Amino acid sequence: MLYYDMYYLVLVLPMVILSMWASAKVNSSFKKYSKVTTRRNFTATEAARQILDSHGLQNVKIEAISGNLTDHYDPKSNVIRLSDSVRNSTSVAAVGVAAHEAGHAVQHAEGYSFIKIRNSLVPVANLGSKLSIPLIILGLVLMGGESLFGVTMVYAGIIMFSLAVLFQVVTLPVEFDASNKAIKVLDEGGYLYGDEVKDVKKVLGAAAMTYVAAAATSIAQLLRLILIARDRD
Numbered sequence: 243m244l245y246y247d248m249y250y251l252v253l254v255l256p257m258v259i260l261s262m263w264a265s266a267k268v269n270s271s272f273k274k275y276s277k278v279t280t281r282r283n284f285t286a287t288e289a290a291r292q293i294l295d296s297h298g299l300q301n302v303k304i305e306a307i308s309g310n311l312t313d314h315y316d317p318k319s320n321v322i323r324l325s326d327s328v329r330n331s332t333s334v335a336a337v338g339v340a341a342h343e344a345g346h347a348v349q350h351a352e353g354y355s356f357i358k359i360r361n362s363l364v365p366v367a368n369l370g371s372k373l374s375i376p377l378i379i380l381g382l383v384l385m386g387g388e389s390l391f392g393v394t395m396v397y398a399g400i401i402m403f404s405l406a407v408l409f410q411v412v413t414l415p416v417e418f419d420a421s422n423k424a425i426k427v428l429d430e431g432g433y434l435y436g437d438e439v440k441d442v443k444k445v446l447g448a449a450a451m452t453y454v455a456a457a458a459t460s461i462a463q464l465l466r467l468i469l470i471a472r473d474r475d
């Protein structure tokens with residue numbers, strides 16, 4: 243009952259479909275722009291290096307990592323890790339991905355406010371996503387017996403869930419800003435031609451959409467939980 247109610251169909255399911263669409267879109271645009279080579283013919287690693295150096299971040303290392311689309315910036319060791327298909331590629335898609343990760347390193351160095359908020363939310367968001375659903379399910383069972391304890395548990399679970407939602411919402415400006423920083427250097431530094439900048443924007447825009455869809459799904463889920471609790475209350 244909890245998983246296939248009316249609120250699920252009306253609120254959550256459309257967002258799940260949106261997420262699937264966004265994920266298909268990012269895969270197809272990555273595939274498409276992996277075949278488009280940047281005309282100045284530099285690698286993704288070189289692009290990331292240029293962005294880092296232009297912000298005085300010669301200390302940030304770029305390392306290799308196995309896997310597909312595993313590229314990330316690790317703030318703990320202050321290292322960018324680029325996957326095999328990205329690292330030595332001169333494609334628009336690879337340059338975009340590497341530049342985006344360099345954007346995260348720049349945010350970290352500049353003490354970008356949303357990254358600080360996001361990092362401080364990590365432990366509570368993890369706890370929230372682990373505890374929320376068990377609390378809500380147990381609370382709903384107890385609520386059936388008209389227990390005040392059950393009601394309290396359900397609302398505590400909802401508050402826990404909203405912490406995880408908040409984390410996903412705060413992730414959005416972080417992701418958009420990293421891409422903006424990347425595009426700015428690639429464009430103004432003359433690394434890419436105008437049409438290539440547009441292509442990079444398409445790849446990074448598709449990637450950002452997956453974060454938007456994930457946040458929208460969580461918000462819909464939160465709304466659904468609140469409505470379920472209210473109906474039973």
Ligand SMILES: [Zn+2]
Nearest residue numbers: 342346417420
């Ligand atoms: Zn990112």
